[in-house]
Amino acid sequence: MKVPAAVLFSLLLSVPSWAVLGQPEQSVTSDQKRLRGELRSTTGQGYTVHEIDAPDGMIVKEYAAPGGMVFGVSWRGPTMPDLQNLLGSYFPEFRQSAANAGPHHRVLAVRTARLVVESSGHMRSFRGRAYVASLLPANITEEVIQ
């Protein structure tokens, strides 16, 4: 879904800030060294998207509420991203649910009381998203996380 951009920043950063789910968008994790690319931040109606386009084809988007809290992330690229980093404190919950789901390999959907993770794809082509429903801003649905 395209969101009309109210403000558009286009920045070239060698080391972008890298926020994780449920953390303030200013948060920087150890993964910041891994993804080097163009960071473009777009503030739309009710949320901000930080999109990192890495030179090797990985695209990561982070969706932040007006207060700065990251409520959703999405990814697309030739490999899986480091989900431990992207999901942050929600990772153990994801891991446990994924473990109980049996061998899937190509498509995985995890739904807990707090967390939704959808991941799919095959070697050379992966995509997915994760969000925390309780962190969604008012009047915003998970449909914006693309």
Add this chain to the structure above:
Amino acid sequence: MKTTCQLRIHLRRWWAPALAAALISILAGGCGGAGSSPSTSTSTSSSSGSSSSSGSSSSGSSVNNLLPMQVNAGPANNSLNEPVVSVTICAPGSTNCQTISDVLVDTGSVGVRLLASLVAVSLPEATDTSGNLLGNCVQFADNSFAWGPVVTADVELAGEKASSTPIQLIGAGGFPAAPSPACNTGGINDDTAANLGANGVLGIGVFQQDCGPACTSASTTLQPVYFSCPTSGCSETSVDPTSQLQNPVGLFPQDNNGELISLPSVAVGGAPSLSGSLIFGIGTHSNNGLGGVKVYTTDDVGNFSATFNGQSYSGSFLDTGSNGLFFLTSALTGIAACAAPNVGFYCPGNPTSVLVTTVGLNGTSSQVSIKVANADSLFASSNNVFNNVGGPNPGPPPAFDFGLPFFLGRNVFVAIQGQNTPAGAGPFWAY
């Protein structure tokens, strides 16, 4: 799926219990021991000397190109729609061979990967340009990973032989643990049959290498696939295409342009198991002619498009390694999703059909009908093979993953990138 109550074992390394070792049949001299092994015998037929033709020739050879394939619940009995074959590996250039059963036939990946705990034959380890051992890591969409050394083996499938092929031994003892987070990001370790759902993976997708160009230069942004492993520990490295894990089909002396997946149809209620064929070569024998099928080329990552309700979804693909038809969302299809514990599957009130048009990069298109029944009901039955199990694939963006059910009752050709066939060069699917 039906395994939601399954408890997984998370061990960093897994040494084979004697029982598991007994399940594999050790063939040929040198391995000794397993005198009356229950299954199979290798046919190392050296195709009557002068079958010099390339795979694209239709003259045919005397080589047996048909490998029996089963679809079942996998060796751990915890999966469904799992297409499996027996794979024979030999120390390069020797008759010291071993056959491993229940290896997943996977057109969504490339490379032979076997559980190290089942491999008894001694295989030489591959090294990088610095002479260090080479490690390989594959991460799957469910965040599980397979890690282990690259070794070299002759891979025998039916009467075909891929000599000196780099393959992966998953979870090999004595090899460094998976680097974290570069390989192990805290996901499930696929080093057991229960976690992998099979005893190994026979990756025979549309490419010749597992990673390809992305791994020929050191990347700073992607999760690495290849690792240099001196005794001090493993670190990311780049690897030439010829040293990467290989699609064994492309290394055959003949019948090397791809394969035909041939599975019969199954009744609406499913079946406990199913027998079909994995046939090597395209247009090289009387049993693998293209006939009147259409050819759908793929893009450079192995995807094509699917059109539904007037909307085109790129990033769609065919995949025997997906156990269902995973496509779009409930909002887009109107098909209800299952509640727990079968989250990730569709649970329509009544069985339903979806008409979708598959479109190759070459513009070839045709409409196909896929069926979806209530996964809660299907999983409650004792059957393991279904043509109508499906679930959402929301992406983003949403796409169609035409998994194993798509292949039931349909002959599907898989052509390898750069290889010639009577219908042109791969990569393509044809059906």
